[in-house]
Amino acid sequence: MNEITGNEIIHQYLRHNKKFPHVLCPGCGHGIVLGTLIRSIHSLNIPKDDVVIVAGIGCSGRLAVYVDFNTVHTTHGRALSFATGIKMANPKLNVITIMGDGDALSIGGNHLIHAARRNIGVTALILNNNIYGMTGGQSSPATPMGATTMTNPFGQLDKSFDTVELARGAGANYVARGTTFHVKKLEKVLTDAIERPGFSVVEAITPCHTQYGRKNKYKTPVDMYKWMKKAAIPVDRYNELSEAEKEDRLAIGVFVERDQPGFEERYFDLKAKLQAQEEKGGK
Amino acid sequence: MARRKKRKEIFALGNEAVVEGALLAGCSFYGGYPITPSSEIMEIMASKLPQTDDGVFIQMEDEIASMGAIIGASLAGRKVLTATSGPGFSLKQENLGYAVMAETPLVLVNVMRGGLSTGLPTCPGQGDVQQARWGTHGDHPIIVLSASNVQECLDMTITAFNMAEKYRTPVILLLDEITAHTREKIEIPYEGEFEVFSRTIPSMPPEWYKPYEETVRGVPPMPPIGSGYRFHVTGLTHDRNGFPTQRPEEVVELMDRLHRKIDQFFYDIQLVEEIQTEDADTVVIAYGCVARSAELAVQQARANGIKAGLLKLKTLFPYPRRQQEKIMANAKTIIVPELNMGQMSREVKRVNQGRASVRTINRIDGQIITPSEILKVIMQG
Amino acid sequence: MKKHKGKSKVTVYPDWCKGCGICVEFCPSKVLDLTDQGKAVVAREEDCIRCGFCELHCPDFAIIVKDKEPVEADNPTKIAAKKNATGKGA
């Protein structure tokens, strides 16, 4: 008999009492990221009951409802704070947040910084489509300078965040970037991120043709995947490029690998120490 | 720990009593952000919770995150607490609404300080009463409790946890700077002397579980995340499975149930203390530190031969309208003293419907309302 | 990859396919076409080298690539399932 592979694996993790196809636009990269996440979790053999998906608000946040894990669709930008509470309440759970670029970097930027500083044992999956997709194509903190958006009709004036540098600076244990074209690599870093204790950030570059591409010279969704195929380059090779050559390229791969204990580990170690002291004192 | 059979007497601050009450009620998770005059609650939790068996304390980056953290922890099965004051209370509102919508038990203590905005951080106030009722957007039910002395801080915190768990809802405990910072002798009840309610967890197999199903009490059972009942939690209007819906009949069903599960248990939720109200023709309706002044004023009025009484509100919302109706059988004058420009008096007037004469005493200068101020108005009749 | 050529069964779920064209554009063997109705269809199954690209990149999980079905006689479960599927069983 045929072994279950590929999308049949994914079908086993979907909530079939939800309507499919899902609500996302044709060619939206968010669906590819969801599939990748499912394959990562499947490859790690984590039981569905032990996985908690904590999503923010945005097209990206809508993903949570479709998968048969414990799913929490929170408020805009706040997914990491909910996730922190869940992880501290039950450190055995695998807590993964799904956030958009607006969600994670703008309204939720403070939570991202502090989750990284604390090094809480949560995986932050950031779906960066360079735009506010759900609300109709306004600028996000990841919109490239010069790009046209609904709120920057004359071109984006401010610089965009570099998610990787932000997470590195704030103290995340693991930071990686992938794209929805280079799916196998994305799956690899996501699997690593989930496995590693402490705070991990995976930025997935994912196209939003509807709200970003169309207004920025990408005629079809496929054009956006062609762009990713051309622009992405492994980080070690990227580092060898001249500044001018770097302009239009996108470094992908693993950027930070640290081995600091997660916040929950430090907290429960402290508790154990205090308890031991009390027992000693009690004699 | 050895089981106590006797009450223990301690001297405590109101804020300390909140912590004692929370721990007795089974609270094992605190997430917060410091703000005067509530910070002692957080500080004491910071030293106590790590020393309990399963207690978790976490200082979050702001009040929004504090709410997120306790909601997450509650979904994972913990009894959770956060405490704040005015500015922080404003920041908590969006996630407070989420907790109502997602039916997540939690207790939020707001130690009211004076003024709007940064206002009068170290002075007492009662200006957040209507915000507690209506602070988060959209129609929603909410339980708001209060306490007027240190013993009540402890007792009402236990009550707040029990109501949160029983009705799967956030409960706000409104204190004021005076009550929170008063130090007095209180009795800590012993285990078994008071009720501790914990949320009902589902007993059916996970395949049968519908997270937001209609039940007799209107309160669906709630499993902790990770216990085999996988379901979807969302702030979007949802159907019985927890999936987003915009179908009018499903929207109405959810909104009806959310309100009904609180409304129909008014007899359990609406708590007051009636002090010499049976024959009173002048009744003071008060809460928090002002109720203390009012009690003294009523005693002095009685000594002067005036039939005065006090209806002390322990539940502010849902407003105890039946208890007010009861005292209105005799009351010709109702006096509502408050440390604001008239917030509970709106509720009193709504129930009164022009029958008795309602007089308000309002202070917004960061000072307390003294017994003699209230007595003066009682004597005016 | 070559060893897979001609041995794969490619299925598109038409009701899940949104016709984004990713699979059609990037399939190295041009196995798939896009219909006028905006759905991907399997046009040249024999050319599939089972690279997996289409399955990995379909945002709607609408493509399955598997080994070709073994002959039915070797697969009693499948036959039993088919029988039941007529809906006229007990």
Ligand SMILES: Cc1ncc(C[n+]2csc(CCOP(=O)(O)OP(=O)(O)O)c2C)c(N)n1
């Ligand atoms: C407090 C609050 N502010 C604003 C919104 C409106 N809103 C919903 S989604 C969104 C932005 C979504 O962009 P992003 O996070 O990048 O997700 P995407 O849709 O692109 O996946 C905004 C501003 C909201 N829901 N809540």
Ligand code: SF4
């Ligand atoms: S608007 Fe953009 S992000 Fe949202 S579903 Fe459509 S393509 Fe995806």
Ligand code: SF4
């Ligand atoms: S990638 Fe999927 S949705 Fe897009 S055309 Fe192919 S089968 Fe259809």
Ligand code: SF4
């Ligand atoms: S598996 Fe590869 S070769 Fe076969 S149809 Fe899919 S993309 Fe084409």
Ligand SMILES: [Mg+2]
């Ligand atoms: Mg976005």
